[in-house]
Amino acid sequence: MRMRTLAALAADLEAGRTTSRKLAEAHLEKAADRNGEGARVFVSLEPDKVRAQADAQDKLRKHGIV
Numbered sequence: 001m002r003m004r005t006l007a008a009l010a011a012d013l014e015a016g017r018t019t020s021r022k023l024a025e026a027h028l029e030k031a032a033d034r035n036g037e038g039a040r041v042f043v044s045l046e047p048d049k050v051r052a053q054a055d056a057q058d059k060l061r062k063h064g065i066v
Contacts, residue, residue, distance in 0.1 A: 013061065020061070024054035 004012075012018045028047050031038035038045075060066040 020054035020057040021051065024050050 009018070009023065013020065013023075028045070028050060030036055031042055031045055033039070057066060
């Protein structure tokens with residue numbers, strides 16, 4: 001995933017071009033890369049919680065709440 005601005009990501013979410021889950025998975029993958037910045041930046045990471053929060057946001061967006 002190439003770097004994008006928050007405004008661009010928000011627009012993609014609103015337009016349905018991506019989901020919170022897809023964004024979360026892409027960033028979890030980057031964070032897990034031992035050769036990338038993730039290994040130096042994160043002390044701990046809870047992927048299951050990240051995925052659950054992303055799924056909750058997608059559900060809210062689907063129902064027009066977000």
